[in-house]
Amino acid sequence: MSLGDPAARIRRSVDGDASAALRRSVRDHDLPAALLELVEEYESLGGERSRFLWRWIHRLAPRNAMPFVPDDHAATVATDKTILVLFITLLDDLVERRGDYRTFDAIAGLVRLGGADAESTVPGAADPGVDEEYAAFAARVWRRLDDRLRRAAGHDRYAPLYRFDVRQVLAAIEYSTLAIDRPELATGSDLRRYETHNMGVCAFADVDLMYADAAPDLGGELSTFRSAVHTAGRMARIGNWLSTWERELREGDASSGVVVAALERGILDPGELSDLGAGPDDGEAARAVERIEAHGLDTELLAEWNDHHRRLAEAAGRIEAVDLGPFVEGTEDVLRYHLASRGFK
DSSP states (O other): OOTTSHHHHHHHHTSTHHHHHHHHHHHTOOOOHHHHHHHHHHHHTTOOSOHHHHHHHHHHGGGGSOTTSOHHHHHHHHHHHHHHHHHHHHHHHHHHTSOOHHHHHHHHHHHHHOHHHHHTOOTTTTOTTSOHHHHHHHHHHHHHHHHHHHTSTTHHHHHHHHHHHHHHHHHHHHHHHHHHHOGGGOOHHHHHHHGGGGGOHHHHHHHHHHHOTTOOOOGGGHHHHHHHHHHHHHHHHHHHHHHHHHHHHHTTOOOSHHHHHHHHTTSSOHHHHHHHHHSOOHHHHHHHHHHHHHTTHHHHHHHHHHHHHHHHHHHHHHOOSSOOHHHHHHHHHHHHHHHHTTTOO
16 A cells, blocks of 8 residues: 555554544533433443543534535534434444344344324333333434434435444344354455445435435435445444454454454464453453554555545535535545544444
């Protein structure tokens, strides 16, 4: 990867004190009251994700917003997107950390139903195997978000697409569970095809469209726009892999692109990964990290990020209805914060 590549430039920009400064800007970021209330309830239910994560997501939300979101809706959109990530995390934690598939299915039913049917449904009410308190909280989060989105002028037009994209997130969580339970079945191609949706970037774009006072008339450019958004999702996924793979390795999690690449190349074997997840020995985990780093897998992923960056810029150049230049620039900021936050979320 040459020095002129965007990923290399971004990587250099977070060397030394710059990285600490970016993390400090996240720690000092204040969450709005509507979001803080939900985060505190999540923590009271034993949620393991740190407050740093929610601050990170909310602070970065404006960087991945479409330029047609008006300034007077920017704060609302940032909060809505973070609430969506909280809902996704509740589902993700259920299967990846608790192995509670029945409660997952009960909550997922809200997304699959959508609309008025979801309003009147009590997740898992008739199933004694469902964690009722957890399901009730997840339902409140989903309905709170739904109530907020219904106030957006473009809600009715884009709600079907939004619900479709959130359902793809459910499929992504289910795939990551397969990869964790049976790491020998995980492949890089499947990971990119399914698990990328877990970043929620497509649903984020749908939220932006809902809140646009005058949504761009994409017409025949909608497919190009959607392609650009999918590409940005792949870029966000790579950034997330680079910032979280060490934690996931210690948890025995094979849903990271770094870990799957290590498995495919024989740098790790599935049994070794399962042993780490069952009760990792710090020394064994540290040696596994060293082996992976020695093979330069992070550099390869940054080269892949560069390829997507080029495709995104090319797609943006073909769209006349809206200037996606600021969105392309925002993907660079998102990678910068991912790299600066490695090991902190």
